[in-house]
């Protein structure tokens with residue numbers, strides 16, 4: 001079992017060299033010795049981002065609500081030879097957020113990178129039919145928890161002399177999906193959160209940027225691709241006529257967290273296959 005893990009780890013390192021060689025880039029491990037927290041990272045986009053940050057040299061602490069999902073994801077990534085640990089963190093729970101930050105500091109001595117990726121969408125319908133409970137849940141988990149987690153992480157980044165935050169928004173912030181009103185409003189709020197924090201945190205050498213994925217094939221978006229007719233109608237709006245894969249969101253986040261992006265803050269990158277998003 002350990003042998004298999006070592007073998008897989010070797011493969012991951014070789015694959016990374018091949019990837020760099022084929023792109024003509026000789027730099028290795030752009031995130032070496034950085035410590036990264038990624039929320040909602042046991043599946044989908046968060047998992048792909050966690051894997052990529054670790055492949056680029058970071059020590060990554062992954063998290064989500066369920067222990068069994070954390071264990072499974074940690075096992076997979078450690079089996080690839082990556083420096084990954086994990087803990088349960090429901091981002092809506094203050095004690096979980098604090099434990100996540102404390103664990104990273106205890107294990108690795110500080111925090112350099114935060115990817116705030118968790119979101120919920122408990123509602124489908126006309127925006128004005130959303131109940132107060134729906135609004136509370138969507139805004140609490142998607143917006144308030146992100147702001148409060150960043151607040152907890154910032155003092156740790158300050159101790160390191162700076163850091164990078166990436167907030168996962170959505171293309172729905174630019175071009176609302178019918179039926180997903182409260183969710184899209186929450187994702188617009190995240191653009192505002194990143195713009196405001198970019199100003200406030202620049203003097204602390206902390207950059208804050210956003211990722212806005214288009215339609216990416218994950219469990220979260222299953223309703224939009226579960227049958228061929230729905231998937232085909234979604235593809236109509238994309239220049240690249242296919243859904244995105246979680247891995248296609250990961251490299252850009254690694255870039256935004258790296259020194260190559262040292263002069264980029266308050267920006268949003270859309271990864272949407274050419275789905276119309278803005279001018």
Ligand SMILES: NC(=O)c1ccc[n+]([C@@H]2O[C@H](COP(=O)([O-])OP(=O)(O)OC[C@H]3O[C@@H](n4cnc5c(N)ncnc54)[C@H](OP(=O)(O)O)[C@@H]3O)[C@@H](O)[C@H]2O)c1
Pocket residue numbers: 039040041042043044045046063064065066067069070089090091092117118119120141168169170171172212213214215216217218219220221
């Ligand atoms: N997929 C898309 O097309 C798409 C498009 C635009 C934006 N996004 C955004 O991308 C992000 C990730 O979505 P995804 O598509 O990758 O979802 P996903 O594949 O369904 O993965 C969701 C992850 O979130 C965890 N999670 C759920 N609720 C959580 C909570 N309250 N606290 C902590 N972890 C939680 C889940 O694990 P547990 O069950 O163990 O908690 C799982 O690891 C979200 O912010 C979403 O809005 C997705």
